[in-house]
Amino acid sequence: MKQIIRSDFSAIARWIDPNTSLLDLGCGDGEFLEYVQSIKPVQAYGVEISDTSVQACIQKGINVIQQDLEGGLALFKDRSFDTVVLSQTLQTIHETEAILGEIVRVGKQCVVSFPNFAHWSHRLSVLCGRMPVSKSLPFDWYNTPNVRVLTIADFEALASQIGLNILGRVVLHEGKEIKWGKNIFGSLAIYRVCASQ
Amino acid sequence: MTLLNTKTQSFEFTEPLSLSSGKSLSHYQLLVETYGELNASKSNAILICHALNASHHVAGVSPDSEDIGWWDNMVGPGKPVDTNQFFVIGINNLGSCFGSTGPMSINPETNKPYGSTFPVVTVEDWVRTQARVADRFGINAFAAVMGGSLGGMQSIAWGLLFPERVLNCIVIASSANLSAQNIAFNEVARNAIMSDPDFHKGDFYEFNVIPRRGLRVARMVGHITYLSDDDMAEKFGRELRRATGLSKDYLYSFETEFEVESYLRYQGDKFADYFDANTYLLITRALDYFDPAKSCGGDLSKAFEKILAKFLVVSFSTDWRFAPERSREIVKALLDNKHPVSYAEIDAPHGHDAFLLDDMRYHGVVRSYMDGILRDIERI
Numbered sequence: 317m318k319q320i321i322r323s324d325f326s327a328i329a330r331w332i333d334p335n336t337s338l339l340d341l342g343c344g345d346g347e348f349l350e351y352v353q354s355i356k357p358v359q360a361y362g363v364e365i366s367d368t369s370v371q372a373c374i375q376k377g378i379n380v381i382q383q384d385l386e387g388g389l390a391l392f393k394d395r396s397f398d399t400v401v402l403s404q405t406l407q408t409i410h411e412t413e414a415i416l417g418e419i420v421r422v423g424k425q426c427v428v429s430f431p432n433f434a435h436w437s438h439r440l441s442v443l444c445g446r447m448p449v450s451k452s453l454p455f456d457w458y459n460t461p462n463v464r465v466l467t468i469a470d471f472e473a474l475a476s477q478i479g480l481n482i483l484g485r486v487v488l489h490e491g492k493e494i495k496w497g498k499n500i501f502g503s504l505a506i507y508r509v510c511a512s513q
Numbered sequence: 514m515t516l517l518n519t520k521t522q523s524f525e526f527t528e529p530l531s532l533s534s535g536k537s538l539s540h541y542q543l544l545v546e547t548y549g550e551l552n553a554s555k556s557n558a559i560l561i562c563h564a565l566n567a568s569h570h571v572a573g574v575s576p577d578s579e580d581i582g583w584w585d586n587m588v589g590p591g592k593p594v595d596t597n598q599f600f601v602i603g604i605n606n607l608g609s610c611f612g613s614t615g616p617m618s619i620n621p622e623t624n625k626p627y628g629s630t631f632p633v634v635t636v637e638d639w640v641r642t643q644a645r646v647a648d649r650f651g652i653n654a655f656a657a658v659m660g661g662s663l664g665g666m667q668s669i670a671w672g673l674l675f676p677e678r679v680l681n682c683i684v685i686a687s688s689a690n691l692s693a694q695n696i697a698f699n700e701v702a703r704n705a706i707m708s709d710p711d712f713h714k715g716d717f718y719e720f721n722v723i724p725r726r727g728l729r730v731a732r733m734v735g736h737i738t739y740l741s742d743d744d745m746a747e748k749f750g751r752e753l754r755r756a757t758g759l760s761k762d763y764l765y766s767f768e769t770e771f772e773v774e775s776y777l778r779y780q781g782d783k784f785a786d787y788f789d790a791n792t793y794l795l796i797t798r799a800l801d802y803f804d805p806a807k808s809c810g811g812d813l814s815k816a817f818e819k820i821l822a823k824f825l826v827v828s829f830s831t832d833w834r835f836a837p838e839r840s841r842e843i844v845k846a847l848l849d850n851k852h853p854v855s856y857a858e859i860d861a862p863h864g865h866d867a868f869l870l871d872d873m874r875y876h877g878v879v880r881s882y883m884d885g886i887l888r889d890i891e892r893i
Contacts, residue, residue, distance in 0.1 A: 337851060359851055367860075367874045374825070374855050375881035377888065381844060381856045391845045 323491035324429045325351050327506050328401060331427055331484065332358060336398035339363065339422065341385055341415075342405030345372035353378075363389075386411055392422040400426045404504075407431065407462040413478055420480060420511035429506040434467035434499045435489070451490070452503040468499040475509065484508035517573030517589055517596060520547045523612070524649055530607075530642065533635040533802075540621060544569045544605040544612035545646055548588065549596035556890050558652045559599045560643060561588060562660030562667035565735070565796050566788060568611035571603035572596070586871045593880040598887055599656065607642050608634045608795040616791030617718065627791075629715030634795060636663070636803045640670045644678065656886050659683035661868035662835060663796070666803045669843070673805055676821040681886055683879070685827045686868040688839035689813050689846070690804040695834065698738055699797040702731035706790045715791050724790045729781030731793055736780050741831035741864035749773035813842060814849035823853040825882045827875065829867040830860045855882065 325348055332338060334356040340349050343362025346369075352358055362380040364370050373380035381391065386409060400423030402415070407430050409415050419426045431452035432438075438448035447457040455462065466474075468487065475482055487494045487502030494502040522545045530538045546569040551558060561571045561584060572582035572589045588594045588601055605613040608631065616631040623630075647655065658671040658679045665687025672682045691699070706712055709727030713720055740748075752772040753761055769775045809815040824847050828840035837858050847854040857878045861867040867875070 361848070361854075367857075370855075370857050371874070371877045371881050374857075374878055375884060377885045379853050379855050381848075381854070382858045383856075391841060391848055393849060396849070 322347065323488050324403060324504055324506055327486045327488065327493075328403060328427050328429065329355060331425070331508050332356070332399050334358065337396075338399050338401065339392065339397040340401045340403065341389075341419065342402065342408070343369070343373065343378075343380065345369050346376050346378040346380065348401070348403055349373075349378050350376055385409055385415055388414060389418040389422050394421055395424055397423045398425065399423055402426065402428045404429050404431065407464050407466065410463055412464055412474070416474075416478060416480060420509065423510075425483065425508060425510050427506065427508050428471075429504060430466060430471065431462075432468050432487070432499065432502050432505050433465045434469065435503040436500050437503075439500075450503070468502065468505045471505065471507065475507075479512045480509045481512045482507055482509055517548050519573040519575075521545070521569070521575075522547070524646060526642070526645060528645075530638070532632055532638050534633050536632040538607075538614070538632065541607060541614035541642075542612075542618075543607065543614070543642060543646060546570055546582075546603045548572055548601040548603075549599055551600040551650065551652070552890075554893070555650070555652050556654075556656060556893060557599050557887075558647070558650070558655050559594060559601045560647070560655050560658045560671075561594075561601060561603050562639075562643070562658065562664035563603065563606065564660065564662040564664045565793075565800075566784070567664075568609065569603040569605035569613075570611070571601065584869065586869075587876065587879065593876045594659070594883055599883070602646070602650070604643050604646055606634075606639045606796075608792060608799075610789035610792040615789065616715070616795070617789050626716075626718040628718055629791070631791060631795070633798055633802075635799050636666050636670045637674060639799070640667055640674050643667070643671075644675055647678065654678045654680055656890055657681035657683055657883075659685070660687070661685040662687055662865065663800055663803075665835075666800070669805065670803070672820045672822045672824070673816065676819050679822045680889070681825065681882075682820075682822045683825045683827075683882065684840070684843060686829055686832055686835045686840075686865055687826075687843070688835045689806060689843050691800055692839070696801050698734060698834075699801055702734050703794050703797055705730035705734070706793060709790075712790060715794075717790070723785065725785040728785040728788060728790055728793065729778070732781045732784035732788075733777040736777060738834045739865040741833065741862060743831065744863050744866075745773060747862070749776060813846035817846045817850050817852065820847070820850065820852050824855070825879070826854060826856045827868075827878060828856075828858050829863070829865070829875075830858060831862055832865045832867060834865040 329352050337359045340362045343364050349360045365384050370382045400419045441448035486506045487498040488504045524543050567583040570582045572585045590597050605611045608615045616627045620627045658668045660668045665684035668682040668684050671679045706727035709724035711722040712724040749772040754769050754775045805816045806813040826840050826844050828837040844856045859875045
């Protein structure tokens with residue numbers, strides 16, 4: 317039974333070397349960690365707040381720590397993980413700057429992915445007077461877990477402002493890489509970042 | 514009630530046991546209860562460690578009485594720790610008053626109860642005796658050692674003393690050492706017992722008395738700390754203890770006035786009927802002394818370097834006796850060493866007592882973790 321792999325999983329996994337340590341923040345039911353561990357040996361931990369997701373991870377045999385990311389990453393030492401992943405979770409956290417500071421403190425490299433609010437379909441939706449509901453933003457304004465909506469340009473501006481080094485970038489739409497007009501045609505952005513030296 | 518393959522056994526040990534205190538016991542007996550069947554490769558054994566006032570009688574109904582085991586909602590056929598799959602062992606710890614050698618037992622050298630002469634025992638001492646029980650069963654390594662509160666400390670001590678003899682440590686509502694506040698509560702309890710005129714410096718057996726008043730106060734103090742403020746408010750509030758139809762006016766006396774007083778007095782009386790005062794002193798002292806980081810200058814991460822087992826750590830949000838922060842210290846020390854660990858923080862209203870209660874999320878987490886252990890056993 318082959319599960320459908322979320323389009324950003326394989327893109328993120330490419331940045332993770334075998335036999336390294338990996339921390340997935342907001343790991344949900346552990347699908348990403350299960351996927352990575354199925355293709356390469358890594359020492360992996362997830363962090364998750366939801367009771368049902370924590371149990372789902374434990375059921376899969378994935379190390380998981382139940383914790384609210386808003387509280388920071390006090391459990392984790394500086395540069396204690398080769399890779400920290402924040403996959404489609406940034407937009408659900410209030411303390412944006414704090415969590416970005418924390419992930420580059422803990423991770424030697426970090427991978428951050430988020431839905432791009434500036435995708436043309438979202439722009440069109442707002443132009444027509446309605447908040448967008450799409451595959452990458454599949455919620456109505458009143459029930460969305462997303463508390464921070466951002467675009468590719470927004471993220472890059474904040475990254476330079478708070479001293480994040482961008483090491484790589486992949487922009488996707490429906491699983492396909494977008495080579496040009498990224499902030500218009502891309503619905504999902506994936507960044508590889510680290511703390512600037 | 515579930516039908517459980519329950520066996521109570523008594524093991525005699527004549528090889529002297531060197532204790533942490535430097536003293537030794539030349540001869541002792543441990544009561545052991547088992548559930549389920551040990552498989553051919555002896556790889557499915559789970560040790561359940563008990564806390565302050567419990568015993569080897571973990572689950573099922575005692576053959577000789579109607580007593581239901583103290584963790585019957587956790588251990589049994591089809592339960593989170595499934596005795597259809599695992600061979601589960603409960604051991605009454607040394608120094609206890611439920612059949613294993615303790616202060617009430619007769620010292621063969623004097624033909625009198627040990628009383629005040631029974632040596633102080635530590636969590637590590639218990640773990641060493643538990644390992645001897647494992648030897649008797651021919652169990653090389655436990656699939657898991659599991660416990661709540663003081664039982665969780667024993668699980669941690671297993672990971673440290675016998676890294677190769679335990680594959681999983683399950684540590685629930687516990688801590689890597691007691692806080693000053695916790696030691697203070699223990700001291701109040703001990704002081705209540707020791708200042709009871711019937712205590713006779715621990716040798717009350719020969720006077721045919723029991724320091725009941727001290728034991729009652731000790732239990733009352735303990736009970737307050739096992740419940741959360743909200744839980745007490747919910748259970749008792751400011752309700753007055755009155756027969757139905759009687760006036761709700763105050764009595765302006767020091768008799769039992771509030772429901773909560775009646776509850777505490779009842780718990781105190783019940784406890785004084787079945788628990789030994791010297792055992793209470795010993796067990797609370799074992800709690801106080803447990804501190805695996807002590808030998809590493811207080812550095813728990815360093816102390817945990819030698820651990821080989823995987824860990825499951827569980828805490829409860831309203832537990833203020835063994836608060837979630839204390840569990841997170843354990844988790845952090847494991848993470849610092851990149852040891853495999855999962856941690857669940859259960860949002861439950863029942864304070865420290867929650868670890869003994871039935872809660873879907875809590876039992877779900879344990880059940881899922883046990884499934885993983887079973888997969889590992891089958892893989893070997």
